[in-house]
Amino acid sequence: YPDCRDNYIKAKAVELSLGLDRPVTIHTPLMWKNKAQVFEMAYNAGKIKELQELTLTCYNGNEQMNEWGRGCSQCPACQLREKGFEEFRQTHPHPAP
Known part of the structure; x- marks a missing residue:
């Protein structure tokens, strides 16, 4: 599913980091x-x-x-x-x- 893929999660982290003007990390312990x-x-x-x-x-x-x-x-x-x-x-x- 597109919203469960690693590249999607990484892109969302970048998007949030830009929007919040600070680094954001999204942890996905179940992804793999x-x-x-x-x-x-x-x-x-x-x-x-x-x-x-x-x-x-x-x-x-x-x-x-x-x-x-x-x-x-x-x-x-x-x-x-x-x-x-x-x-x-x-x-x-x-x-x-």
């Missing part, structure tokens, strides 16, 4: 992780429930609750998140919230 790795990180931090209930990946803005989180299940972003959740579930069949 796949969705299964993000679920793993949330699991290890005890935050699976928060990841599923309080975040939205859907590019259609659909907030329908699914096992993998909120979204429409149809758009590419939702399908990618669902796939990542299924990969995560291979090693964690019953993740506790």
